[in-house]
Amino acid sequence: MSSDLNWDTTPLYPSPSAPELTQAFEDATAHVAGFRERYRGKVAALSAQELLEALQSYEKVQEELTVPQLYAHLLFAADSESDLHKRLSQKSQEFGNAMGRELLFFDLEIIQMEEEPFQRLLQDPLLANYRHFLAVLRKFKKHTLSEREESLLTQKSLTGVQAFCRLFDEVSASLRYTLEMDGEPREMTGEELLALLHHPDAELRERAFGTFLKKHEEHSILYSAVFNNVALDHSQEMELRNYSHPMEPTNLGNEIPNEVVESLMQVSEKNYPLAQEYFRLKAKLLGIPKLKNTDVYAPLTESDRKYSFEEARAMTVEAYRGFSEEFAQLADSFFTGRRVDVLPRPGKSGGAFCMGMTPSLPPYLLLNFTGNLRDVATIAHEVGHGIHYQLAQRQTMLNYHPPLPLAETASVFGEMLLTRQLLERETDVEVKKSLLCAKIEDIIATTFRQNVLTRFEERMHLERVNGLLTANELADLWWRENAKLYGDAVEMIEPYRYGWSYISHFIHARFYCYSYTCAELVVLSLFQRYLKERESFVPIYRDILADGGSKSPGDTLAPAGIVFSDPSFWQGGYDLLADLIAELKALL
Structure with missing residues (x-):
């Protein structure tokens, strides 16, 4: 494989075993300790000039922490089967978790400041560049716990929700698929199988997607456990933080009111018939009576144009x-x-x-x-x-x-x-x-499908509050939300019941979709x-x-x-x- 087709991470660090990387972890740890010693318990008493200096120091520390962690993530994403990359990735997660706990006090002390002095600082011209950051932090005031509680939650997440996220990534990257093409069995990655949804052969498209989904169904015990624990963790945190809806923390962080997000989703759902109109049109273009969901991205001609x-x-x-x-x-x-x-x-x-x-x-x-x-x-x-x-x-x-x-x-x-x-x-x-x-x-995939994903995720979190969701129950939720989009214009293949299991956004970035x-x-x-x-x-x-x-x-x-x-x-x-x-x- 040409080296030009692989990224070069050496501008970050020479190698995962380089002394520069070890030094970066050590330096960041020392600087975090120095920052904590200087400012812990004192943030509320800082003048505008002193808070400006603290924020600038905080940014410098955050950048020092970020670089070795992102480097570890890049290596793990490129090859999660390397033992060296696995160890570095785990070390990075534990390091980030520990440093995050050490720095928790800073955000919390800003959040917990008295209203009048906080507003005075917020309006000070010296802090103009940080006004938005400070205002967003403040929005979480009524949902924030004590430093001790926040630290414990962060610490336990390593062996809790973060561990399930890591398990999801490692298992998903390890899956191997065999598909018969041109009379010969071929070993393929999941990405290569999904790429065949754009192949001109309808039978091959369905076999490829079915092979991909059935492999996930074989691991349904694992995937349903991951999804249940991610949802349970969120519901417990919602209770601790006094949130009323699973999407509320995300919406608050996004600075979009709940009602605006709901309006976006309702407008999208009202326009599902527009997607169905296109699906019927696509069926005519392909010369078939009705699309299967494996036909949605089918090319219109037999030409299977490839690009270098x-x-x-x-x-x-x-x-x-x-x-x-x-x-x-x-x-x-x-x-x-x-x-x-x-x-x-x-x-x-x-x-x-x-x-x-x-x-x-x-x-x-x-x-x-x-x-x-x-x-x-x-x-x-x-x-x-x-x-x-x-x-x-x-x-x-x-x-x-x-x-x-x-x-x-x-x-x-x-x-x-x-x-x-x-x-x-x-x-x-x-x-x-x-x-x-x-x-x-x-556009349909980026609007309507993402709306379906968001509704499924919302439904999953709401239902999980009532008890464990089996793989079949998750599949039922998934099927129902997709059926609203497809209507009678598209037939879903049976293995698609497990289409929820490979969507990493549900695991890594709650309500991102x-x-x-x-x-x-x-x-x-x-x-x-x-x-x-x-x-x-x-x-x-x-x-x-x-x-x-x-x-x-x-x-x-x-x-x-x-x-x-x-x-x-x-x-x-x-x-x-x-x-x-x-x-x-x-x-x-």
Whole structure:
């Protein structure tokens, strides 16, 4: 395998056994101890200048802690079967947990300050750069426990919910699949099987997805145990912290009111018939009476076009160049800097991600590239995340990461740039149909499907409060929520009852999925504005990304005229989807 297809992590540390890495753990531990000794029990009495110095020291310590932990995560994601990587990953988790407990006091003492002195500090010009961070912390005041209690919860999570998350990752990465292709049994990874959902052979698509899901069903005892314990842990924490709904902590952190999230989800559900209209249209295009859910991403022609990674890279960079030369250079820097791990292999994490590091370090991309058009779009998506992180490097550590509802904004926008470029350059009507179908399917997957996932997750947490959920009961919840989207337009294959078991967001990032729906609808609005304004829109969009997490989602998007609280805004995104479906019909 070419070294250019593997990321180079040596700019972080020479190797997992390097003395520099050992020293990094030791230095960070010493600096955390020094910070705790200097500030513990004294935060409420700090002046604005002293609090500014404390926040800047806190950021420096946080960055020191972050780098060795992210390095360990990158190695483990690339090869979870390496004993060295396993040990380093576990050491990193234990280290992060211990240091987090040592630093808990700082956030807690800010949260517990008296209202009047807190407000005085919040309005002080010296702290303007940290105003948003301080205000968000304060929102959790009535849900925060004592330092001792918080420390115990964090400590026990290592052998509790974090241990189940790690078990989920290791088992999922270890699964091996055998599929017969061209009369020969082939050993495949999960990512390679899922890529076959884009294969022109309907029978192969169904066998591939069925093989993948049945393997998960064979491990249903393990997966149901993981899901139950993640949900039970959350319900117990909700009780301890006086939350009334499973999504409330996520919504509070996202700075989006519960009623706005519910409005987003209800508008999405009202538009499920739009997806069903497309599914019936796709069945006609494929010449079959009714889609199975293994047919949703089927190509329209027998042509199984494959792209080399170099082609995919060039297409991605060129798509961003059509928007901005700066964006193209930022996109290409991942490849020239060897910060991309490209191909699927045993032991490697499934899916794809962009790992944002710190304001002083560039991000990394993990892919599982198999050569289809969907994989090209995935590169554009993950590179979008990377551009977001790079532009946000004008922020400091506490303001660096974008808020969850905007976390997918740049990635989805990047996919739109790629699709629009392909559509504008294509002259073959049949290919245009395929491109439009791919974009429509992507929007459906990023809005409606993510809404289904969020409803399933919500249902799981609500039901788990009443007692253990068996694998069959989880499968029933999953089936019912998917049936609402598919209606009578799509037949779900029986193994899909276990489709819940491989969704890692349910395990690692509670209620993350609605951020995809939110971002897609935001991007449809932003992209329409870009098509009208072109060059004059670029600096507005650039500033949205460069804001990172320094503002609330609403304040970040205000310059673009977006208002989350207006249900008609969400509906506007689905109206644009209806226009794309109409555009496809016009080509028929």
